[in-house]
Amino acid sequence: MFWNALAVVALLGQSVSAQNMLRFACSQLTIERADPLVTPGQSPAPHTHQIIGGNSFNLTMEPVNYDPAAKSTCTSCTYSEDFSNYWTASLYFKSPENGTFQRVPQFANGGLQQDGGMTVYYMPYSAKNGKMTAFKPGFRMIAGDPMSKKNNRVSICHRCLGNGEGFAPCDAKDTGELPTKYCPSGIRASIIFPSCWDGKNLDSPDHKSHVAYSNSGGLGSTSCPTTHPVAIPQVMYEIMWDTGRYKNDAWYGNGKQPFVYSFGDG
Numbered sequence: 354m355f356w357n358a359l360a361v362v363a364l365l366g367q368s369v370s371a372q373n374m375l376r377f378a379c380s381q382l383t384i385e386r387a388d389p390l391v392t393p394g395q396s397p398a399p400h401t402h403q404i405i406g407g408n409s410f411n412l413t414m415e416p417v418n419y420d421p422a423a424k425s426t427c428t429s430c431t432y433s434e435d436f437s438n439y440w441t442a443s444l445y446f447k448s449p450e451n452g453t454f455q456r457v458p459q460f461a462n463g464g465l466q467q468d469g470g471m472t473v474y475y476m477p478y479s480a481k482n483g484k485m486t487a488f489k490p491g492f493r494m495i496a497g498d499p500m501s502k503k504n505n506r507v508s509i510c511h512r513c514l515g516n517g518e519g520f521a522p523c524d525a526k527d528t529g530e531l532p533t534k535y536c537p538s539g540i541r542a543s544i545i546f547p548s549c550w551d552g553k554n555l556d557s558p559d560h561k562s563h564v565a566y567s568n569s570g571g572l573g574s575t576s577c578p579t580t581h582p583v584a585i586p587q588v589m590y591e592i593m594w595d596t597g598r599y600k601n602d603a604w605y606g607n608g609k610q611p612f613v614y615s616f617g618d619g
């Protein structure tokens with residue numbers, strides 16, 4: 354229900370100045386049952402991911418030592434200096450009539466050129482003391498927790514598109530869970546990553562305790578907890594799911610909707 358968005362975020366830092374927001378489209382690199390972070394080397398991985406970014410992506414990507422930024426020679430992202438890999442769960446339509454699954458296609462985000470994939474943002478909010486620390490080579494982290502049943506809408510959210518909504522991510526127009534009504538223009542999923550770092554570890558056993566959300570939880574805060582005092586660029590993904598094609602009044606409402614993520618939650 355509250356999903357798992359995984360990223361290997363590698364060296365990009367030098368290009369990110371504290372003044373500039375980067376927003377770039379990344380087309381699909383591959384859709385595979387692969388997860389080098391949570392289940393390295395395991396093939397097939399427990400669930401399908403859609404993967405974008407550098408072409409050195411592989412099943413092992415040994416933590417810390419493997420720096421996709423150093424190993425890749427090209428990327429599916431339009432920001433060609435970034436060889437990071439990013440991945441998230443895939444979304445499926447599960448037919449209420451016959452139980453079969455169809456992978457929900459994606460569409461390009463407003464004005465961007467892309468084939469599937471997602472839009473990646475680097476938002477360099479400067480910390481209270483004006484300092485922003487770039488990602489170090491080999492750095493990686495995940496956002497979200499497939500085991501969590503806690504709604505964390507401020508960092509991972511869904512917006513039902515086609516009702517004249519604005520752009521700001523994860524505000525009151527969004528829901529933590531997938532919308533339970535028909536969304537004529539699709540569903541936008543936003544994933545906001547932690548923006549505070551312990552300043553020491555490139556990774557951690559659960560891939561997230563070395564990072565933390567700022568004190569206000571969501572986007573744009575510059576106040577890091579004392580345990581994770583170092584401000585890092587805030588990474589956000591946007592994924593546009595083309596759910597508008599699944600129109601049938603019987604599939605929605607009363608808490609029902611027909612979509613399910615590849616790790617099994619709806």
Ligand SMILES: *[C@@H]1O[C@H](CO)[C@@H](O)[C@H](O)[C@H]1NC(C)=O
Nearest residue numbers: 410411412413414415419424
């Ligand atoms: C993945 O990358 C590692 C390190 O470069 C390499 O040793 C390994 O053979 C690669 N695995 C595959 C399946 O390409």
Ligand SMILES: *[C@@H]1O[C@H](CO)[C@@H](O)[C@H](O)[C@H]1NC(C)=O
Nearest residue numbers: 447448449450451452453455
């Ligand atoms: C199952 O139902 C869906 C609609 O819910 C339909 O699009 C699909 O073609 C059906 N598949 C089979 C195998 O009947």
